[in-house]
Amino acid sequence: MGDESRTNLSPERRRADRARLADDVVDVLVIGGGVTGAGAALDAASRGLTVALLEARDWAAGTSSRSSKLIHGGLRYLEQFAFPLVHEALSERARLVRTIAPHLVTPLPFLLPLTKPVYQRAYFGAGVALYDVLGAAFTSGRAIPRHRHLSRKATLEAFPALRGDVVRGAIRYWDAQVDDARHTLAVVRTAAGYGARVLSSARVVGLLRDGDGPDAPVVGVHVADLTDGSSFTVRARSVIAATGVWSDDIGDMLGVSAPSLKVRASKGVHLVLPRSAIDGADLAASGGTQAGLILRTPTSVLFVIPWGERWIVGTTDTPWRLDRDHPAASSADIDYILDQVNRVLVRPVSVDDCLGVYAGLRPLLAGESDETSRLSREHAVVMPVPGLVLVAGGKYTTYRVMAEDAVDAAVEGLPGVPPSRTALLPL
Ligand SMILES: Cc1cc2nc3c(=O)[nH]c(=O)nc-3n(C[C@H](O)[C@H](O)[C@H](O)COP(=O)(O)OP(=O)(O)OC[C@H]3O[C@@H](n4cnc5c(N)ncnc54)[C@H](O)[C@@H]3O)c2cc1C
Structure with missing residues (x-):
């Protein structure tokens, strides 16, 4: 320092x-x-x-205090073919984990649950493999472990809260998290x-x-x-x-x-839940570190992120035109997050489980698209x-x-x- x-x-x-x-x-x-x-x-x-x-x-x-607190390349940007963006972010991830702030930025495993037949494993598997390649290309020694395919049984052992009738397996990959x-x-x-x-x-x-x-x-x-x-x-x-x-x-x-x-504000909301609300932990099966989840949603992804004794679950992506100093979650935001996460959970979480909620505003460069989830x-x-x-x-x-x-x-x-x-x- x-x-x-x-x-x-x-x-x-x-x-x-x-x-x-x-x-x-x-x-x-x-x-x-x-x-x-x-x-x-x-x-x-x-x-x-x-x-x-x-x-x-x-x-x-x-x-900068209201993010998902992930240091990541953004797996979902691969689907938009934003390879330079992902590569740049993964290079920064490596620098932060190895050199700049290893005391603050720690690797974190995520499970990408598979809910459809074989082709989904092949499609997501190719994406995660590319993500690993883009992340490793910059560094001689890896700062972050490689991905692994998990069977349905191994997935449910690693994250018992997942519904066995919905989830067919998972891919475990690594990113990193930080107290922003x-x-x-x-x-x-x-x-x-x-x-x-x-x-x-x-x-x-x-x-x-x-x-x-x-x-x-x-x-x-x-x-x-x-x-x-x-x-x-x-x-x-x-x-x-x-x-x-x-x-x-x-x-x-x-x-x-x-x-x-021209910068547009896109609101993102997170829920904070106690660890007891979602049964995620079998630390031996998940490699010793509590894994998070990344779930596909109709327009983007939703993260379930371990955060000390809590889970952070989010986020949303909607335009915000009110007071930029005080972005606020609506009941529609909260319902959306609960609906999305409950699709895969054995025991649904409700608003009564929520310890807190926070909202932040993404500074997105205004472009051609009206959808904030597609802005650059x-x-x-x-x-x-x-x-x-x-x-x-x-x-x-x-x-x-x-x-x-x-x-x-x-x-x-x-x-x-x-x-x-x-x-x-x-x-
Ligand atoms: C919900 C959500 C989740 C996100 N998750 C992630 C994630 O997991 N990983 C990731 O990499 N990125 C994530 N992001 C994006 C990331 O958080 C932002 O890109 C980043 O924090 C922006 O930082 P900034 O310094 O540009 O803006 P800010 O943090 O907003 O800083 C701008 C500062 O300028 C100050 N300011 C404004 N006007 C004046 C003035 N006139 N005089 C003095 N000061 C002024 C403001 O008070 C403010 O503190 C997320 C964003 C959101 C909203």
Whole structure:
């Protein structure tokens, strides 16, 4: 984590960081303390640049604490032939498990239950084999075990809650999981260890421009300090906005004429259940680690994920046009998840079993399709005017690549900036 004494995010540190920001011109100012912004701050700070990271609420308060908490390539994207996307994400998975955060990102087995005759095993088997190949192609030693085919008997031993009359067998494959908010905080603290000045409760309310025209460069930001109601200005050579589903707000600060990123919010809901609600565990049969489930749904997939003493079950994928600070689950979302998971469970779970529910908003790049489940999971980096880089889209798993691309764009004009170091930089 860099220099230990410099990673302490105390009130004193915040006061000192804010005071220094008011005096200096930083090389790179990052708006947004989700995983992408935190990653950009770390990327820039570890290149030796002076960096500010400003978050309107708390670290990871947006989407980065509300995900399925999987570090994965996305098995389902293979069906969309998104091989480069899957390969990139699996490469990042390997880096996170082996080098960047082995203390936070742990391999996790999943059972892909088979419910149809032989052809389904062949079809899914080919997909999972390709997934393994794409995951291993990048690494010399495997960080993640290979998949295995399970008979019906072995499947029911590994996951006794599954209905024997529905499930004909399974394929067990591996991905990884992470406590997303904790990981984002670790990235912020590591950036702070490299000297980044990091302020939460600091909302960017306007862009500082050098001139009046529509192409006037961005040279800093106006900030509302939500801890005391004051405001201040930070000057920067380059500003990166990593504001997820709030990206269009930053575009709006530029004025109507500037070309920008269009980001749509797609809501995803998860239920939290006690372990006792779903009888999943036979640890000897599942290789010593509790397996999760991945289930096909009409439009996407549903995960049943072991999470400490709980299960996380989700997710959904529907457009959200209400308050982006407070996405909420509807009873239709909850019923949908229960219906989907109950298709394969011996003992159905009900709303009474739920300990909690949470909803998050995917920042999807707006495209041709109206269905959010078909919008791109890829990311984009654009520079609508000199001095401002917008980065959005992508997945939690690929935050480091997004951050590197954004910083590369931000420092293009700055002389002598070294390349990114984060691929080999432990948190
Ligand atoms: C239901 C769901 C499940 C998911 N599951 C997975 C998964 O299992 N694996 C995976 O890889 N990906 C997953 N994702 C995707 C992943 O969570 C997101 O891609 C990622 O968290 C986005 O991070 P971000 O930093 O870009 O955005 P955010 O985390 O939303 O961060 C943006 C930040 O910007 C701040 N901000 C906005 N405006 C301002 C301003 N004016 N001033 C200062 N700060 C501002 C916000 O407060 C926010 O904290 C999932 C997403 C959802 C919704």
